[in-house]
Amino acid sequence: MSDYSVLRDERVPLEDAYKKALETLGREASDIKCPDCKGRTIGSKENLGYYEHSGGQEVNGIKLWLYFRCPKCRYSWALWKVG
């Protein structure tokens, strides 16, 4: 068990939310980086968190706020803020 965790809406499979995040960003996982940790890549599936939010991206009929959490600085980066 890692020493940090991300929020995930149990109704939406991680695989589906992750696909949506990459589509929304239009980038490969290796191009998603923490702005505060000198380019550390944070785009892996285990760093993705998501919860229901009216301003989010729709996945399987549910609007989700998607973010990547950096394992090092532990900041949760909204999609448009990732480096």
Ligand SMILES: [Zn+2]
């Ligand atoms: Zn970081």
